[in-house]
Amino acid sequence: MVLRQLAAIIRKDLRIARRDPRFIAPSLIVPFILLSVYLVLWSSVGGGESFVCGLVVEDQTSFGEEMAKIIETMKSSTNHTWFSVTRYGLDEAEQLFLQGDLIAYIIIPDGFGANISNNQDATVLMRINNANDDIVKNYVHRIEAAVLLYNQGARSPDFNQSEAKVSLEEYHTLDITPGNVEYAGAVTIILSLITCSLAGQVMNTSSEFESKAIEDTLNSPISRWVLVVGLTLSAIPRSVLVLVIVFPIVSLIVGISPVGNPILLVLVVLLSVLALTPLGHFIGVLTREREKALLVSVLLAVIGFLAGGGLAPVSLLPLLFRVVALLIPISHVIILWTRLFFYDTMSGLLLSIFALLATWVLFTLAAVYVTNKEVEG
């Protein structure tokens, strides 16, 4: 009996979704707007090889040339995007800098080599347009590192530091560091799923209330548990469909493909839909009008996306924000997804898995409760 009722609900929901595929629209629009905003922001404000740092080598000695080589060939040990270095004459560099075409340039001045040979202090100069903190850090750190390496006797191109007095060994918690754009791409993919299962269900539920079509179900002897579980299950194929559309598009645009275990990724998707759909139904029962519901759910998806580590990984947020973010189920969806997208490991993910399971149970309970209460206030 229960299985028959479940099947009936799922069949009904999927038929309606097939005939009225408007539910897909927000799931496509919202993530892509955020992705394009992000891409535009990122390529116009900070980071990336598109930013050129000028290098002016006035010193003609081998010391000067060696310093220049270090600056030019130095690599980031994480694969964060870095600026590229191009050599210019002094006048040209100055002019480009004034025009805003160069954000910074470095001068290795005449006499740099001579000073070193004479055991006197040698100086490298740098001019930076410090409009953005990120950029300043990026440039300054690089030149600082270069100077450090030079002092330590590192030699381009292998930067062999065996002669150095101090050496550095780095350990990374994660195998690779996704670039900002790659991270945003992965988040866009999962955001479409979030929008579909959360906002989509808010819309579904509220329009069933608005059109009163839900009355037939509510007047029937069907258990409210079966109703909530049924609509949660029917959200799975809908959400997967959206993913199937968005995934290849974003992968192509951003040039990413998942590293993690595909089975685990699929499980994360399932868990996310299970957790977010009852939440959507819950909100839908409370809003009851399509218009209101649309507003609320898009707002929710965007807030959740921002607070949930959509633009920067949650683990990098200040403590207070991190605590707040971890209270939002969307954060855990993003944490799980981005982790499994870029790394093949489940370590440290137990909290998020638990949080999503709890969300599923909690909001199924809450959804049953509000559906049960009364049809009208």
Added chain:
Amino acid sequence: MIEIDHLSHVYKGGIKALDDLSFSVEEGEILGLLGPNGAGKSTCVKMITGAIRPSCGSVRVSGYEVFRNLRKVRHIIGVMPQETALYQDLTAQETLEYHADIYGVPREVRDDRIAEMLKLAGLSLRKDDLVKTYSGGMKRRLALVRALLHDSKLLILDEMSLGIDVQSRNLIWQQVKMLKKEGKTIIFCTNYMDEADELADRLVIIDRGRLVAEGSPQSLKKTHVGNFIIELEFRGLTDEQDQSWISEQIGLEVELASENEDPGIQTARIQSEDGYNDLPQVIRILSNLGITVRQASMRSPSLGDVFLTITGSKLRD
């Protein structure tokens, strides 16, 4: 079958929709809830189906207290809601399949039963078209047979003929009469007096959430109105010649209304036990008083007259 006991309901926002309403419905009876829009009819039936919890009072269906036995009660009720609450993107066939599955209509009979219902609604040929392509009457007919599909003992029909064509209305009326023959208990809400008159064994008349009269259509007319209604249109009344003056002259209770465009013309409504003698007499008395009768008519009383007599206002306002 149904006992409604001191039922009151106040909606959020403070609208008092029901005020100490009590009545009962016998098994096999067709009960009409008659009252103007906003009287509280829908609120009342939603409490019978368990869709709204009453602020106070109790509803029992088949001996079960509704809010303690929602599942049991929902099994024995078939509802046709006031709004045509159908999924626009399903076909009639799918609508009925869904209903049969959630109500647990036995699988062996499901498809036959659905075919029978589609035929009853006159929708067999359109069964695979989406509901959103149907006319208002077709949707109403579908909603009716959906309520019948799981063959429940008790049927609740809220405004069955709201905004539909005459053919659909006749079809639905016919089916209601057939269902009565099958021994179903039916409660219907309406603000059409002809519908109430035609279908109901017994009527509960509600106004502003309160029960104002109860009884069969015949007995209601008899007790509250009399055998005949005489209606007159005349001119020539002066300002001092008011309702009580004219009642005294004629010797019968007269209600005056000046609802004509021409302010000089007035309408009178007179309840009479013996219309064939009273009508010529009234006309004679009025002409003797110098009042010109422009139009006179006599008819049997309607439920609208009952409502007007009891509440002093018209049913369809």
